[in-house]
Amino acid sequence: MQEHARKLDNKKTVIIGGGPAGLAAAYELSKTGVESIVLEKDQMVGGISKTVNYKNYYFDLGGHRFFTKIEAVENIWKEVLDDNFLHKKRLSRIYYNKKFFNYPIRPLNTLRGLGLWNAFLILISYSYAHLFPAGQEETLEQWVSNRFGKRLYKTFFKTYTEKVWGISCSEIRAEWAAQRIKGLSLVKAVKNALIKPKNSNKKEVIKTLIDSFDYPKLGPGMMWQSMAEIIQGNGSQVCLESEVEAILWNRNNKSIDSVEINVNGQRKLFHGTDFISSMPIRELIQKFKPTVPEGVLKASNHLNYRDFLTVTLIVNKQDVFPDNWIYIHEPDVKLARVQNYKNWSPYMVPDQNKTCLGLEYFCFEGDELWSMPDEELIELGKREMAALGLVQKHDVEDGTVVRMLKAYPVYDSGYRGSLNTVRKFLDGIDNLQLIGRNGMHRYNNMDHSMLTAIYAAENINGANHNLWEINEEPEYHEERAGKSAGELVPDEIIIKSFNRMDKFGFAAAIGTVSGLFIFLATIFLVIKGGEVVGPNLQLLNQYFIGYSVTIKGAFIGMGYSFLWGFLFGWLFAYLRNLFLGFFIYRVKRKVEMLTFRDFLDHF
Amino acid sequence: MNGIKKKEEKLFSGIIRFNAKILGLVLGLLMGLVVFIATNWLVIMGGHTTHDGITVIGPHLSLLRQFFIGYKVTFTGSFIGFAYGFALGTLSGSLIAWIYNKIVDFKS
Numbered sequence: 001m002q003e004h005a006r007k008l009d010n011k012k013t014v015i016i017g018g019g020p021a022g023l024a025a026a027y028e029l030s031k032t033g034v035e036s037i038v039l040e041k042d043q044m045v046g047g048i049s050k051t052v053n054y055k056n057y058y059f060d061l062g063g064h065r066f067f068t069k070i071e072a073v074e075n076i077w078k079e080v081l082d083d084n085f086l087h088k089k090r091l092s093r094i095y096y097n098k099k100f101f102n103y104p105i106r107p108l109n110t111l112r113g114l115g116l117w118n119a120f121l122i123l124i125s126y127s128y129a130h131l132f133p134a135g136q137e138e139t140l141e142q143w144v145s146n147r148f149g150k151r152l153y154k155t156f157f158k159t160y161t162e163k164v165w166g167i168s169c170s171e172i173r174a175e176w177a178a179q180r181i182k183g184l185s186l187v188k189a190v191k192n193a194l195i196k197p198k199n200s201n202k203k204e205v206i207k208t209l210i211d212s213f214d215y216p217k218l219g220p221g222m223m224w225q226s227m228a229e230i231i232q233g234n235g236s237q238v239c240l241e242s243e244v245e246a247i248l249w250n251r252n253n254k255s256i257d258s259v260e261i262n263v264n265g266q267r268k269l270f271h272g273t274d275f276i277s278s279m280p281i282r283e284l285i286q287k288f289k290p291t292v293p294e295g296v297l298k299a300s301n302h303l304n305y306r307d308f309l310t311v312t313l314i315v316n317k318q319d320v321f322p323d324n325w326i327y328i329h330e331p332d333v334k335l336a337r338v339q340n341y342k343n344w345s346p347y348m349v350p351d352q353n354k355t356c357l358g359l360e361y362f363c364f365e366g367d368e369l370w371s372m373p374d375e376e377l378i379e380l381g382k383r384e385m386a387a388l389g390l391v392q393k394h395d396v397e398d399g400t401v402v403r404m405l406k407a408y409p410v411y412d413s414g415y416r417g418s419l420n421t422v423r424k425f426l427d428g429i430d431n432l433q434l435i436g437r438n439g440m441h442r443y444n445n446m447d448h449s450m451l452t453a454i455y456a457a458e459n460i461n462g463a464n465h466n467l468w469e470i471n472e473e474p475e476y477h478e479e480r481a482g483k484s485a486g487e488l489v490p491d492e493i494i495i496k497s498f499n500r501m502d503k504f505g506f507a508a509a510i511g512t513v514s515g516l517f518i519f520l521a522t523i524f525l526v527i528k529g530g531e532v533v534g535p536n537l538q539l540l541n542q543y544f545i546g547y548s549v550t551i552k553g554a555f556i557g558m559g560y561s562f563l564w565g566f567l568f569g570w571l572f573a574y575l576r577n578l579f580l581g582f583f584i585y586r587v588k589r590k591v592e593m594l595t596f597r598d599f600l601d602h603f
Numbered sequence: 604m605n606g607i608k609k610k611e612e613k614l615f616s617g618i619i620r621f622n623a624k625i626l627g628l629v630l631g632l633l634m635g636l637v638v639f640i641a642t643n644w645l646v647i648m649g650g651h652t653t654h655d656g657i658t659v660i661g662p663h664l665s666l667l668r669q670f671f672i673g674y675k676v677t678f679t680g681s682f683i684g685f686a687y688g689f690a691l692g693t694l695s696g697s698l699i700a701w702i703y704n705k706i707v708d709f710k711s
Contacts, residue, residue: 187610491610499617505706509699517695521670528669536666584614 013460014259014270015039016244017278019047020220021436023227023238024076024450025276028457030234037236037270038228039261041243044221045228047278048407048437049446051221052312054400057356058348059312061404063325063339064220065090065213068447072454077214080226085214086345091322094156095388096329103327105156114155125149143174147589159329163336164362165306165410173411187491190498190587217347220446244279246289255431260289274460276453278436280305280406281422292425299421302414303441305406307370310339311359311381314398315391320355326390333384334369335359354397359385365405374401409441423468433459433467440468498584500577507570514565515558522554618707621700630696635689638667642681 011034015022018040026036044050049064066085068074077085094101102109111119126149133146140161144153153169161169216222228238239261246260248269258271277284285292285300292300325339339358341348349356359381363369372380378399385391409415419441426432435452437444444452448470455465518540525534526549534549541547544560641664650660661676668674671687 187614190614495610495614495617496619498614499619501619502703502707502710505703505710506699508706509702512702513695513699516698524670534669536669 011035011274011460012272013037013274013276014272015276015278016259016284017047017436017439018042018045018224018228018238018240019278019436019449020049020224020446021278021439021449021453022047022276023224023231024073024453025435025457026231026236026238027076027080027227028454029460030231030236032457032461034457034460035236036231037272038231038238039242039244039259039270040238040240043240044225045238045240046221046224048404049220050224051219052402053221054312055314055398056350057312057314057341058219058221058345059310059341059356059358059402060219060221060339060344060348061310061358061402062308062360062407063337063344063358064446066215066220066223066446067213070447070451073447073450076227076450076454077223080230081216081223084217084222086217087212088215088324088344089212090324091343092325092327093323094160094327094329095390096155096159098389100326101156118155122149122151122155125151137174139170139174140172140177141169143177144169156329159331160327160336163328163334164408166362166364167410167412171412173413173415187494190584191491191494215344217345219341219345219348244287247275247284247287248289249429251290253430254428256429273431275432276456277432277434278439278449278453280409280438281419281426281434281441284434284439285422285425296422296425299418302418303422304410304412304415305438306408306410307363307365307403307405308407309361309363309370309377309401309403311361311377312400312402313357313359313378313381313385313391313396315355315357315395316353316397317355317391317395318353320357320391328388330388333387334361335381335384335388336362338385338390357385357391362407370403377401406438409438409443411443415441435467444470498580500580501573503570503573503577506573507566507568510569510572511562511564511566514568515562518561519554519558522549522557523551525549526551526554618711620704620707623697623700623704626700627693627695627697630699631689631691631693634692634695635685635687638684638688639681642676642684643678645676646678646681 013025013029013034013036015025015036015038018038022038022040023045026038029036038045040047042050044052048061051058051060066077068077092103094103094105096113099113101113114122129146129149134142137143137146141153141158144157148157158169161172165172231238242261242263244259245262245267247256248258248260249256256272256275258269259275261268261270280303282300282303282305285297291297321340322343323340324343325337327337328335337360339360341356341358342352346352361369361377369377378396378401381399382391382393382396385396386393426434433456434440435456436449440452452467452470455463455467455470459465459467521537522534525537538547538549540557544557547553547557547560642661645661645664650658652658665674665676667684667687671684674680674683674687
């Protein structure tokens with residue numbers, strides 16, 4: 001025990017990145033008395049989920065809802081912010097073709113908005129996709145079209161997705177979409193379809209998560225700021241404006257010695273026993289000194305990111321629209337999403353007679369949008385909002401622009417191979433762990449990013465978690481508390497019960513037993529004898545031509561009975577397999593649709 | 604390949620095996636209950652009286668006694684019928700499962 005405590009005393013962890021993951025790691029380490037230092041290149045903590053303050057208007061970059069099924073993460077949120085959370089009902093819609101559509105999509109509302117003819121065409125296209133699905137699902141376009149039909153895909157997925165990623169949906173890997181619903185276990189879905197959860201139903205649980213969420217009064221930044229204060233209060237350090245310039249590693253013993261930062265032109269070295277990085281992998285690799293092997297460097301350069309900017313407009317109107325955010329599917333504007341921060345939390349706007357809107361544009365660093373001067377971007381925002389009919393230009397009284405680099409790791413066709421190469425190299429470095437979204441080049445949400453950090457901290461304290469398994473295996477929408485009745489049934493039992501029946505085997509078994517039945521019954525009556533032998537069983541010869549209650553008849557009856565039993569057994573097994581297959585297919589589609597309901601939310 | 608995919612593959616590629624004891628028990632209970640309920644139903648319904656003044660209950664079902672020795676369409680007979688039905692059902696169910704499993708094992 002004392003030995004363990006002494007070991008912990010000697011530990012010092014350097015954490016690169018002060019986003020949710022980096023801070024969570026430091027927070028967890030500080031609880032166990034392990035000293036850490038967080039190096040954040042920005043002027044504030046929070047990373048890609050920071051909250052910016054502009055003239056006392058607070059705005060969140062991307063809109064970060066707080067909901068999780070991960071108890072450890074929820075506990076941290078509660079510990080840090082206690083009752084500073086608001087519970088918000090979610091309202092978000094899609095703006096397309098000058099109309100609003102509820103999102104998550106509601107069939108009736110969608111049909112009303114699209115009109116009868118369009119709805120009919122969508123239905124035809126949907127049915128066609130289900131009857132004749134594309135054989136391969138390599139791209140997002142094929143993946144979505146196979147499930148929703150080409151027409152629905154073009155209406156509700158194509159434009160927005162391409163705005164977000166900046167590449168055609170035919171170039172985005174289907175794997176990305178599959179990862180968004182990866183938590184779906186078909187076996188669990190079947191189980192839940194058979195056995196209703198004890199106290200709640202799964203649909204309700206998911207519905208609740210999609211339809212409402214918690215949100216800090218002053219945005220997520222409030223959480224990160226408080227967390228940083230607690231970390232510092234526990235004796236660790238959080239250094240802002242501390243961009244890591246180099247990572248000094250030792251090739252021989254495959255470990256990191258220190259990281260180098262540049263503060264006001266002065267070189268500073270931070271030594272540590274352990275290192276945790278949440279910085280984008282591409283940058284991390286580039287900063288290694290001495291340089292990493294050529295192949296690893298090359299692979300890291302193939303990891304791409306999508307950047308993002310928010311044009312914030314302060315509107316001189318009390319109410320603009322009731323939504324928390326709106327997805328803009330109009331192809332004529334570059335705008336992809338509009339946040340209404342006041343509807344997230346009224347505390348984010350100092351004057352309740354005004355509204356603060358966040359216009360979100362997705363771009364690549366250095367492209368036309370990214371390089372546009374702030375004034376022009378604000379003008380663009382005003383123009384597009386007016387074109388959409390959401391805000392009049394003269395109502396906008398102020399605005400600002402915030403650019404966010406590497407907001408999304410891109411899952412393009414080459415990313416997996418490149419990531420594997422880089423991972424293989426980094427896995428070989430003993431005292432380095434990767435966490436977070438960019439740190440792992442994985443589309444982790446805030447809670448999963450924090451979980452990677454919690455596990456990394458536990459690893460430093462002696463645990464042996466594989467961080468790459470997080471957000472890979474567990475269900476995203478797993479039930480929050482207690483075990484449902486379904487969960488008490490082991491998966492193996494469900495799998496065994498839902499396996500196919502061997503048609504021939506069952507047919508032969510039923511045929512044999514039926515044949516034996518008639519044979520033994522006939523022989524039994526023959527042995528019993530009597531004046532008239534088995535007059536009633538004899539009636540079978542109305543169907544079994546040639547049958548009689550005799551020894552010879554017993555064999556004939558057995559033959560007939562075997563044949564009919566065989567046919568019955570085969571048909572039974574065939575129908576059982578068919579209906580079971582249909583049941584499983586229905587369950588799979590239903591749960592896919594259910595999870596896909598909030599698909600756009602994950603961008 | 605992750606655990607979920609493995610489970611799905613097992614779900615789709617596996618062939619069901621029967622538990623002979625359970626199938627026997629289920630089929631036994633079913634057959635026993637069919638005989639038991641059918642007998643008592645006729646007992647409750649009462650039957651009909653012939654020209655000779657004799658009350659006949661369930662003349663067709665009582666043909667079962669050719670195979671089920673001791674069976675009658677009476678309340679007591681329903682228990683005897685249940686026992687025979689149960690025995691026959693158990694035997695048939697177990698035999699079906701055994702033959703089926705043997706064939707599946709042989710094929711795989």
